[in-house]
Amino acid sequence: MRFASALSIVPESTEAADGTDDVPVLPKRLLVVDDEDSIRTALSRFLSSRGFDVENAASGQAALRLLGRERFTVMLCDVRMPGMTGLDVLHQALADDPDLAVVMLTAVNDAVTATEALAGGAFDYLVKPVELNQLEGALERALHKRTLVLEQRRVEHLIRDEVAVRTRELEHEQAALRSLTVSVAETLINAMEAKSIYLRGHSQRVAELASSIADGMSLDADTVEAVRMAGHLHDVGKIGIREEVLNKPGKLTPEEFAHVKDHVRIGMEILAPLQHLGVVLDYIHDHHEHVDGSGYPRGLAGSAISLGGRILCAADTFDALTSRRAYRDPMSPRETVDYLAKSVGQLLDPTVYDVLRRVVLRRKTLVFIDDTPA
Numbered sequence: 006m007r008f009a010s011a012l013s014i015v016p017e018s019t020e021a022a023d024g025t026d027d028v029p030v031l032p033k034r035l036l037v038v039d040d041e042d043s044i045r046t047a048l049s050r051f052l053s054s055r056g057f058d059v060e061n062a063a064s065g066q067a068a069l070r071l072l073g074r075e076r077f078t079v080m081l082c083d084v085r086m087p088g089m090t091g092l093d094v095l096h097q098a099l100a101d102d103p104d105l106a107v108v109m110l111t112a113v114n115d116a117v118t119a120t121e122a123l124a125g126g127a128f129d130y131l132v133k134p135v136e137l138n139q140l141e142g143a144l145e146r147a148l149h150k151r152t153l154v155l156e157q158r159r160v161e162h163l164i165r166d167e168v169a170v171r172t173r174e175l176e177h178e179q180a181a182l183r184s185l186t187v188s189v190a191e192t193l194i195n196a197m198e199a200k201s202i203y204l205r206g207h208s209q210r211v212a213e214l215a216s217s218i219a220d221g222m223s224l225d226a227d228t229v230e231a232v233r234m235a236g237h238l239h240d241v242g243k244i245g246i247r248e249e250v251l252n253k254p255g256k257l258t259p260e261e262f263a264h265v266k267d268h269v270r271i272g273m274e275i276l277a278p279l280q281h282l283g284v285v286l287d288y289i290h291d292h293h294e295h296v297d298g299s300g301y302p303r304g305l306a307g308s309a310i311s312l313g314g315r316i317l318c319a320a321d322t323f324d325a326l327t328s329r330r331a332y333r334d335p336m337s338p339r340e341t342v343d344y345l346a347k348s349v350g351q352l353l354d355p356t357v358y359d360v361l362r363r364v365v366l367r368r369k370t371l372v373f374i375d376d377t378p379a
């Protein structure tokens with residue numbers, strides 16, 4: 006190598022070569038890799054005098070051994086060395102420590118090698134002879150660039166962590182909002198049901214029976230919960246129905262029945278701002294649809310009716326028949342499921358009916374056991 010003659014000391018400066026003295030100063034732990042003793046010694050002396058904490062390596066293998074033992078922030082590496090080349094050292098060193106800033110130094114101005122070095126992760130590529138102030142500037146720029154890369158990575162981590170935390174918070178807030186929404190709606194429903202002896206406790210019973218059917222159909226936990234919520238809220242639209250119609254002891258006139266049917270539309274309007282309820286809204290919309298298409302409000306048939314809607318319809322009908330009316334006594338659970346068998350395929354979905362029957366008869370058994378004196 007014919008490099009020593011090109012070395013020249015430049016006036017000392019306290020400022021970074023690129024004027025970026027506001028960048029946090031990193032430990033200037035520098036590894037100089039060059040197979041020529043005189044170059045290593047001259048570079049080490051000069052860069053030590055410029056505040057770098059310098060170690061030397063006379064070969065690529067020696068450099069990698071040192072890098073394996075100690076942590077460096079920057080490496081100044083010759084390209085042409087016997088045995089392992091500077092490019093091999095660059096690739097291996099960065100594979101082991103991606104944060105290492107590397108500046109390559111070569112006696113031959115070779116565009117292909119320069120491109121390969123820069124593409125391989127070197128921050129700079131200097132051609133000898135190089136003035137010492139340029140060399141120092143290149144090392145400072147490499148350190149500065151490394152700082153920016155590390156800072157960018159740190160910020161990206163912070164942003165990722167922040168996004169994860171905010172996402173979890175939002176999920177909790179959404180869950181709290183859902184719960185609050187249901188509580189408010191339930192309060193309204195309870196207030197409404199309290200005014201009608203025929204409606205009292207209806208939504209609570211429908212919610213329990215419908216969720217038992219959903220569970221009996223082995224639907225997933227989220228769907229079972231959505232069915233339960235829809236059961237609680239399904240008749241919220243009855244708030245908009247005239248009290249004398251809701252409490253009318255006898256049969257309704259066609260006009261009154263049309264008015265009652267409007268509770269589905271009113272309910273959907275009340276709940277429309279609560280789009281986060283998702284499928285719960287579909288279930289409520291469908292709770293008066295019949296599988297043969299004769300229901301309301303849309304006259305949907307079969308699987309066009311949401312499964313939750315079909316379940317609600319069965320639970321709602323069962324509860325109506327087992328509740329007292331001014332013009333009839335309540336039917337027993339067994340009488341009701343036997344009676345409803347005739348409506349399978351017209352009013353009720355066959356699968357939903359089978360599970361309703363199973364749930365009701367099992368419940369009856371449990372009630373019987375519970376009622377047995379100890």
Ligand SMILES: [Fe+2]
Pocket residue numbers: 239240268292293321
């Ligand atoms: Fe209803």
